[in-house]
Amino acid sequence: MIRTVWDLRSFLEHHAPDQPEYHQAVLAWFDHIKDDLDDDHLKDGLIERMITPDRIISFKVVWRDDRGRARLNRAWRVQHSQTIGPYKGGLRFHPHVNASVLKFLAFEQTAKNILTGLFLGGAKGGMDIDPRELSMGEQERVCTAFMTELHKYIGQYTDIPAGDIGVDAGMISTLQKTFSQVTGRFDGTLTGKWVCAGGSQGRDEATGYGCVYFLRHVLDDHHDDLEGKAVAISGAGNVATHAAEKALALGAKVISLSNSVGTLHSPKGLSPEDLERTKHNRLEQLELKNATFHKGQTPWSLPCDIAMPCATQNELDHEDAKALSQGPCRVIVEGANMPLTDQATEYCKDAGLVIAPGKAANAGGVAVSGLERAQNTTGKPWSRQHVDQALQDVMTEIHERCTRHIHRSGGRYDYSRGADRSAFRQWSTVLMTQGV
Numbered sequence: 001m002i003r004t005v006w007d008l009r010s011f012l013e014h015h016a017p018d019q020p021e022y023h024q025a026v027l028a029w030f031d032h033i034k035d036d037l038d039d040d041h042l043k044d045g046l047i048e049r050m051i052t053p054d055r056i057i058s059f060k061v062v063w064r065d066d067r068g069r070a071r072l073n074r075a076w077r078v079q080h081s082q083t084i085g086p087y088k089g090g091l092r093f094h095p096h097v098n099a100s101v102l103k104f105l106a107f108e109q110t111a112k113n114i115l116t117g118l119f120l121g122g123a124k125g126g127m128d129i130d131p132r133e134l135s136m137g138e139q140e141r142v143c144t145a146f147m148t149e150l151h152k153y154i155g156q157y158t159d160i161p162a163g164d165i166g167v168d169a170g171m172i173s174t175l176q177k178t179f180s181q182v183t184g185r186f187d188g189t190l191t192g193k194w195v196c197a198g199g200s201q202g203r204d205e206a207t208g209y210g211c212v213y214f215l216r217h218v219l220d221d222h223h224d225d226l227e228g229k230a231v232a233i234s235g236a237g238n239v240a241t242h243a244a245e246k247a248l249a250l251g252a253k254v255i256s257l258s259n260s261v262g263t264l265h266s267p268k269g270l271s272p273e274d275l276e277r278t279k280h281n282r283l284e285q286l287e288l289k290n291a292t293f294h295k296g297q298t299p300w301s302l303p304c305d306i307a308m309p310c311a312t313q314n315e316l317d318h319e320d321a322k323a324l325s326q327g328p329c330r331v332i333v334e335g336a337n338m339p340l341t342d343q344a345t346e347y348c349k350d351a352g353l354v355i356a357p358g359k360a361a362n363a364g365g366v367a368v369s370g371l372e373r374a375q376n377t378t379g380k381p382w383s384r385q386h387v388d389q390a391l392q393d394v395m396t397e398i399h400e401r402c403t404r405h406i407h408r409s410g411g412r413y414d415y416s417r418g419a420d421r422s423a424f425r426q427w428s429t430v431l432m433t434q435g436v
C-alpha cells in the first residue's frame, strides 16, 4: 500500500526501474495530493491504480528508405486511463522517445484532460525517429507502417491520437489517410488534421493561444496585465510560435525564441513580420534586423517579466532557474510538458516565482482536439471565432479549477498544486464509486 513518498519511491523502483521522467512526474503529483488521501483511498490501493497505465502497446515499425534498405524503429502507445472518457493524447516522433517519456506524458495527459472538463481519458504515443532526417517519401512510408499497426488499438470511442513534437498537421493527415484506407472509416479518430482535410479551425494555434489566455488569468489574479511585458519564449515550433503570436497581439513584447541549436534574442521585441519568418525558417539561418542568434544558449538569462518554456521536458534546469530568478521575471508559464527539472521548480518557487503548470496552461490543444472530434462526428465545421471563444471558455474553466481547492500563500497561488488536487478529486471520486 502506498501511503508515503518512501512507499511510492520503492513501488516505482520495483515496477518501473530506469524510468526517470515517469518517476519525476508521479512524485511531483503525489506531493500535491498526498494530504487529500483518506483511509478508503489507501485500502483500495488508489495511488497504485492511478499511476499505473491501463496498458502499454509496444510495436515495431518496419519501412523502406529511399536507398531501398529496410529500417526498423520502436513505437509505443501508452493508454493510461479511460476512467472518464476515451483515451486521448498526442503522438511524438523524436529520437529520444522511450517508454519512460511516454509514460510520464500519458500520466500528465490524464490529469490535463480531466481539467478541460471534456470527458476525455489520457494516453500518449510515439516512435524513436527523427522525421526531419526523412524525405517526403520516407515520411509517408513511415507513417503508413506506423498506422498499419496502431489502427488496431484506436478509434473515436476507444483512443484518439493527435500530434506532438515531430508530428504536425501534414503528418496527422497522412496518418488519417492510412487509417481510413485500412479501416474504411473517417470518424474523428485522429485530431490535428489540416482544416481542408477535416481538421478544426484554430487547432494549430490552440495550445500556444491557450497558454496566453491562461497567463492572462494568472496576471489578473495578481492585479497585473500583459501590456508591455517582456516575454522570453523557448522553442520555435507549434506551441512557441503561436504563444508568441498571441502574446504580441495582446500587447506584450516577445524577446526570444529558441531551438536545439541556440536562442534568437530580440531586446526590443520581435515584430509580427519577424515572427512569421520564424515559422518557415530555422532560427539559426534567419537574418533579422532587430535580433541576434546565440548558439548554445538558452533564453533564461535574458531579462524578462514572463518566461514561457515551450520546447521540451526538463529544458530549464537549476542553473537556468537561478539566472531567471536573478532578473525581473515573476511568472513562468509551462507551454511544454514538465519543462522544469525538479530542482528548477523548487528553486523558482522558493524565489517567489509563480508557475502555471503545463497540464493546465497547455491544455488548449487537447481541448480543441476534443472539439475537432465533435465536428467530425456531427459533420458540422465550426467557425474560427466560435472555436476561439470555446478555447477561451475552456481556459477560464481550467483556471477556475486550478484555484478552487487552494488558497493564496504569500499573495500567490500554487497553481500546480491546485491543478493536481482538482483533477485528483474528480478522478478519485469516479474510481472509488466504480469499484475495482
Ligand code: NDP
Pocket: 163, 164, 165, 166, 167, 207, 234, 235, 236, 237, 238, 239, 240, 258, 259, 260, 261, 310, 311, 312, 313, 315, 335, 336, 337, 362, 363, 365, 366
Ligand atoms: P514542435 O516539434 O513543433 O517544436 C518543438 C520545438 O522545441 C522546436 O523548435 C525544437 O527545436 C525545440 N526543441 C526541442 N528540444 C529542444 C531542446 N532540448 N532545447 C531547446 N529547444 C528544443 O513541438 P510542439 O511545439 O508541438 O511541442 C512543444 C512542447 O509542447 C512539447 O513538450 C509538447 O509535448 C508540448 N505540447 C504540445 C502540444 C501541441 O498541441 N503541439 C499540446 C500540449 C503540449 P529543433 O527543431 O531544433 O529540435
